[in-house]
Amino acid sequence: MSVPTIINDKQSLVIARVLLGLFLLLTAITRFTATDASYFSKQLQAVNIPDLPWLSAFLGVMQLLTLVALIVPRHRLSQAMLYIYAGLATVPLLMMFTHPVWIDALGGFPAIGAGQGLIKYLGIVAVSLFLASHYAGHTQINKLAVKLAVAGILLVMVWIGGMKFTQIEADGIEGLMSTSPLFSWIYSLFSVLHGSYFIGVVELVAVVGILLAPWSDKAYVFGLGVAALTFAATQTFLITLPGYETSLGFPVLTGSGQFIVKDLALLACCIILFNNRKLVGH
Structure with missing residues (x-):
């Protein structure tokens, strides 16, 4: 039995455009600072x-142009701009192979450190491609974008979620979680390490739900819901x-702030996938 759709396709497209637009705007502003240039x-x-x-x-200018494209997505130039930005967003993914993004203290790969922000770009690529191909009427690319959106969410939830079971990651997220009213209560129940375990389990539960898409629509929607709530809740860290x-x-x-707002694109992926369940497994 399928779970009824709460928002229609038109609404999901608008939400996805707004979320991607917020990410682009917030990070574009920072691109014009000496800190980012350095x-x-x-x-x-x-x-x-x-x-x-x-x-x-x-890059800041390109992001602002992409933001304009999101406002008028039916124009051919807008669709081209979204495709161009999707291409630009693949570059950080390639940096995974050239930069020291692994944690040596944990034996290197697959213990990911600085690369956590880089792998989120797969979701950014997916949303950009999905919106461009939808408004351009490119069906095959649109289907590919849906698959990339699934991969983008799973990659982040599995990899970063898996890192939650290490002491280094537990110590790293303590500063984030302890300051947020949505997460700080966890430390009243668990130690720093076990609190990290708890978050890791939640993220992996979301992964299992999404992977069950071909067999259970309810499990899939539940997994997407958990992922979406996670990506939305992390935005409190900005403040x-x-x-x-x-x-x-x-x-x-800051660098941490830019890492956090990338979750807006992953949240957009969740919205897109919820309304394109037939392309995933139903």
Whole structure:
């Protein structure tokens, strides 16, 4: 028995556009700061590429153009811009192979450290492709985007969720969780390590539910719901951590803040998948 749809296709598209747009806007603003310019310079140096001082601002402009495309998605130029941005968003995924993103103290791969923010780009690629192909009428690409959305959510929930069972990750998320009223109560029930275990179990439960899509629509919707709530709840960290530069104020985000708002794209993936269940397993 299928779970009834709460929002229709048109509404899900609007929500997905808003969520992706918020991610683009919040991170684009930060692209025009000296902090982000310095970050990109260091990333280029790490792979022996000459410094490109204009790169951060260029990416900011591209993100703002993509934001405009989301406002008028039926225009061909908008669809082209969304495709271009989807292509740009694949670059961070390739950085997984060139940057020190593994935790040496845990034996390296697959213990992921700095790469946690990079793998979230698969969801960003998926949403961008889905919206571009939907409005352009490219059915096959649209189907591919749905599969990428599933992969994007599972990749994050399995990999980062699995890391929750390590002491290093438990210590790393303590500062986030202890400041948020939505998560701090966990530490009144569990230790830092076991609180991390709890979060990891919740994320893996979501994974199991999503993987059961071909056999149980209820389990699939439950898994998507847990994932969606997780991605939505993490946004509280922007304020409670805080995830913005205190010297400049909101909305100029810190590195942690940019990591957090990537979950907006993953939340958009959940919305898209809920309304495209037939392409996943039903």
